[in-house]
Amino acid sequence: MDKYSTYQTEDFLKDESFINWVLDPEGAGNQAWTTWMNSGPATKEAAQKAIEIIRTLDFKKEAVAGDFYGGLKQRIDHTIAMGQTVPAKRRTIQLSWLKAAAAIAGLILLGWVFFNRKPSYTYFSTPYAAIKTVWLPDSTEVVLNANSSVRYNKNRLNNTREVLITGEAFFKVRHVDINGKAQAFKVYAGNTEIEVLGTEFNVRSTHEATAVMLRAGKVRFSITGSDAEKIMQPNDYCFYNKAQGTISTRTADPVMFTSWMEHKYRFENATIKEVCETLKAYFGYDFILRNDALNTQTVSGTLELQNEQVMWQVLSELFNAKVAKQGNQVVIQ
Amino acid sequence: MTRTPFDSHTAQEDRSLIIQIRSDDYAAFTLLYNKYIRQLTQYGLKFIPDLPAVEDCLHDVFVWLWTNRHKLQIHSSVKSYLFKSVRTTILHLLQKQQRLQSLNADDGPGYRFELELTPESLVEQNESQRQLRQQIENVLQKLTAKQKEVIYLRYYEGLNFEDIARNMNLSVKACYKLMGRAIATLKESIPGVLSIGILLMYCR
Structure with a gap:
């Protein structure tokens, strides 16, 4: 790094690797500068000045309301979902031979038929740390927890009520009768299916498992491509684990599983690992447990999610451990 | 930061x-x-x-x-x-x-790019830092929109000159030049700032 011994402040200000180091001293490949500075170079003062100037160039952030980003994302999701009914490509065909024309016309017709059969989905989603209520066209209410989505085919919703969810959602399904016959409502979560006839329940779906808590009414919980199924009664809690391929059922208090709608999580004899997984699903942070004893420890309590600062304090008291959040990582020890 | x-x-x-x-x-x-x-x-x-x-x-x-x-x-x-x-x-x-009016006017007003430093109340600083901050603020007001944009993208967002030049439809050379002019303004407006290092060296 010889050339830097003749650098002036302005030269440092124009040096890309120098700027990168000031912006991110820990970044990969940037440590060489730390070494250089510590070696007491003749131009250290000039470099120091450049550092100060760059650090001062921290600009004002315009105030943007917290729900702006979620609202905008929903608008984007909506436009994209609607856009699927618009032909993606316009074909221009020059016809010289009748034969070719006929063949191409046949192809286009096929393509057109295929295209029009493509379902058009409406999509709602939530970012991390946000909860939202949406209403489906049949007036069914869906409350989405953080980082979750619900999708339905808007052309078909009138005759078969089917929705796909990811993440966690609470449903208040409206009972619909057509000619005296109750219309089914189906929720698909992962490879599980929940069939209902007007009821209130909570679904939580991850890569490995799906859990359903029924508050009122009656649902059938089944696994696609398997005989496993369970007719659920109010206060039943069903848990399906993909790896085991079985449904386990127990009775539980629905309040424990639906408190997230009031921006709270309630835990009763939950392991710290379970608590961390729940918070990971909500906030998107990675949790690192530095102490093995914490793994098996169980806790009970309520966490308010809206004030993160307070939440980390409560968590630390609940776990009786140190909770430190750095960027996207939460370290517990 | x-x-x-x-x-x-x-x-x-x-x-x-x-x-x-x-x-x-x-x-x-x-x-x-x-x-x-x-x-x-x-x-x-x-x-x-x-x-x-x-x-x-x-x-x-x-x-x-x-x-x-x-x-x-x-x-x-x-x-x-x-x-x-x-x-x-x-x-x-x-x-x-x-x-x-026109996007191509070389250094003309073309578009606006409003840049202000973080409000003073949000940063902790000593007297000399406060002074530097004031001086930089004055310089920012003298810069063109393009210069301010280059400064924002390079020093704040951390994009490299090559990407900035591509984004602003400039050659990398022109991008450096814009930057150089901005720094020159800084040098003129902050008496002593850029030679302070050399000064301190001799005083030791």
């Missing part, structure tokens, strides 16, 4: 998100949105201090990105690509609204 550094790890992560988006992964699209929407909103507001207008542009950028995911050609970092898309869309809107 409150800014988020842009390193090679982030760049790698972004590239894999784009690969997932190309294969129709909507969750990856959402991740990319959540990752950059705040920075892009701030950038957009520098051009037009009108949130609904910026919202419309951001909406168009992300809808376009998803709709054209199969034919995306990204030659710069993904972050830089998003910044360029937002810039183009906003300048296009300004042009449509005829708020813009």
Whole structure:
């Protein structure tokens, strides 16, 4: 790094690797500068000045309301979902031979038929740390927890009520009768299916498992491509684990599983690992447990999610451990 | 510092998100949105201090990105690509609204790029830092929109000169030149600042 011994402040200000180091001293490949500075170079003062100037160039952030980003994302999701009914490509065909024309016309017709059969989905989603209520066209209410989505085919919703969810959602399904016959409502979560006839329940779906808590009414919980199924009664809690391929059922208090709608999580004899997984699903942070004893420890309590600062304090008291959040990582020890 | 550094790890992560988006992964699209929407909103507001207008542009950028995911050609970092898309869309809107005379006028007003330092109340600083801050603030007011934009993208967002030049339709050389002129203004306006190092050396 010889050339830097003749650098002036302005030269440092124009040096890309120098700027990168000031912006991110820990970044990969940037440590060489730390070494250089510590070696007491003749131009250290000039470099120091450049550092100060760059650090001062921290600009004002315009105030943007917290729900702006979620609202905008929903608008984007909506436009994209609607856009699927618009032909993606316009074909221009020059016809010289009748034969070719006929063949191409046949192809286009096929393509057109295929295209029009493509379902058009409406999509709602939530970012991390946000909860939202949406209403489906049949007036069914869906409350989405953080980082979750619900999708339905808007052309078909009138005759078969089917929705796909990811993440966690609470449903208040409206009972619909057509000619005296109750219309089914189906929720698909992962490879599980929940069939209902007007009821209130909570679904939580991850890569490995799906859990359903029924508050009122009656649902059938089944696994696609398997005989496993369970007719659920109010206060039943069903848990399906993909790896085991079985449904386990127990009775539980629905309040424990639906408190997230009031921006709270309630835990009763939950392991710290379970608590961390729940918070990971909500906030998107990675949790690192530095102490093995914490793994098996169980806790009970309520966490308010809206004030993160307070939440980390409560968590630390609940776990009786140190909770430190750095960027996207939460370290517990 | 409150800014988020842009390193090679982030760049790698972004590239894999784009690969997932190309294969129709909507969750990856959402991740990319959540990752950059705040920075892009701030950038957009520098051009037009009108949130609904910026919202419309951001909406168009992300809808376009998803709709054209199969034919995306990204030659710069993904972050830089998003910044360029937002810039183009906003300048296009300004042009449509005829708020813009000419984009090509070399250093003319063309467009606005409002840049202010973090309010003093939010930063802890000693007397000499406060002085430097004041001087930089004065210099910022003298700079052209283009110079301010280069400063913002290089020192605040951490994009490299090559990407900035591409985004602003400049040659890398012209980009350096813009930067050089901005620094020269700084040098003129801050007496002693840039020779202070040498001075201190001799005083020892």
